[in-house]
């Protein structure tokens with residue numbers, strides 16, 4: 489069988505006596521959207537931080553297309569095709585939407601921030617940046633400063649910035665957080681459009697979104713994956729009902 493895009497095996501993270509990640513194993517296949525759900529404190533943020541190289545695991549392996557990346561720094565992982573969006577938006581508020589994406593294109597090209605002012609008018613950065621904005625549904629808002637964008641548009645812009653890194657695997661940390669119903673629908677459509685092209689690991693509390701989008705869902709409780717399967721299997725799982733979703737809520 490082909491190597492999955494992401495393979496995590498037996499990952500453990502201890503904080504003193506607390507086991508925040510408890511022998512966690514999961515994989516994401518090429519083009520798959522795999523959702524990770526779990527109650528507050530289950531260890532989702534800690535897991536993403538280990539995938540990105542922001543936290544060093546205590547034990548276990550993380551492989552990207554078969555290559556062990558668990559000891560690499562964040563920048564090296566990004567160069568190998570890892571990308572992420574954040575729970576709380578991390579954008580340059582005074583710059584326009586287009587400038588934020590063009591800067592991400594420039595970083596991927598390996599240029600230093602020092603040349604940013606000169607690069608601002610560089611078509612080789614701005615043309616691809618417009619394409620990423622369009623992929624995130626923001627073509628018409630290119631020249632608007634971030635601070636004047638709605639919260640939903642800022643989340644879309646974060647997606648465009650992440651896409652500018654040309655990730656093979658995109659970690660999405662609560663992309664629906666704080667969005668209204670129509671903004672949520674738009675974000676759902678955008679993510680649905682990326683399926684099949686980019687592997688995605690989606691951490692999300694919004695169950696409607698998770699059940700609508702995910703090819704597979706893994707349920708994390710106290711740092712352990714207690715169930716993994718498609719939406720129907722997760723909704724039918726007695727362990728999930730008891731441990732997480734609450735009897736009768738699904």
Ligand SMILES: Nc1ncnc2c1ncn2[C@@H]1O[C@H](COP(=O)(O)OP(=O)(O)OP(=O)(O)O)[C@@H](O)[C@H]1O
Pocket residue numbers: 503506508526527528529530531532533534535
């Ligand atoms: N740096 C740290 N030192 C000690 N304990 C930590 C640290 N980071 C996280 N924890 C603990 O690890 C556990 C998992 O936390 P984590 O933030 O990963 O959960 P989560 O699933 O992301 O929660 P939420 O949905 O609220 O974001 C919690 O018990 C938390 O208190």
